[in-house]
Amino acid sequence: MTMFKYYEEMQEEGVILYFNGPVSQSVVESIAELMRSKMRAEEAGMGSVQRVFAVLVEQMQNIVRYSSDRQIDNPNQVGEMAHGQVVVGREEDGRFFVACGNKINAQDSGELSGQIELLQTMNREELKLYYKERRKAPESASSKGAGLGFVEMARKASQPLAYDIVPVDGSTSFFSMKVVTQ
């Protein structure tokens, strides 16, 4: 077997970082910190480093919280761990993108796509007002603070959030999202 084919394919696609596996808080910290150092070393502007860092953290923490593919009831485990994918790369025009993929409960698909589609219709000023409104609203018991994370990502993006949800089986769907940062 050879990994070369994947290596070359990723390079052609502008991929800088690709991760597929169990994500925990410590993985979030390591990968986010790694990308920050790498971008700083390459002298990317501070603004673009911060936007990539922020989107990466939001996406990976969403995986930790919401991916339906997880180990449950492991008494030795500190914190949560769930399976997902994350990709950081550059578009042909040089803008950075951050993409993620993970399984979700099929029954959550409707609410998730509703949320993202609402954000897709908003301009910068509307996103700001919506962000502030959501931030002041009392938290609903079921939410661990999601909603606001998507608004945050939409505000860091240079174009509407792109997403996709495909059914895997009756109870599971696969969620993908791509954010092209400013």
Add this chain to the structure above:
Amino acid sequence: MTKYNVQATSSSPYIHFDPDRMSFEIKGESYPENCWAFYAPIFKWFDEFFGQINGDLVEIDMEIIYFNSSSSKTFMDFFEMLDDQAERGKNIIVNWRYHEENESAMECGEEFMEDVESIKFNLVEFTDQGVA
């Protein structure tokens, strides 16, 4: 009233509240796994603290390099709690400190400032040499 002291980690800030010296500081990164669990004790601490003081000036220094959306929500809750206390007569200042190159921290500070009412909210820019 005892001090409240927490060391920084890569995803959570250094917190130091010293009621004897009237010094209150939160400094570092903020994207812990469970944001509410991390910050809940400071709400409890301040609740007790405000019960014990009157008109003394409470000046809180916050210097956050990056914070995630859950922290943003929690900070807003924190400022609203401080706003409530200020409405009841407490004298409260928040100094939102950011490095001159950290544009994102500056913008976030401005947005918090727009959303608070009764506390004094200062934006404090500093450089590698100190406060500008």
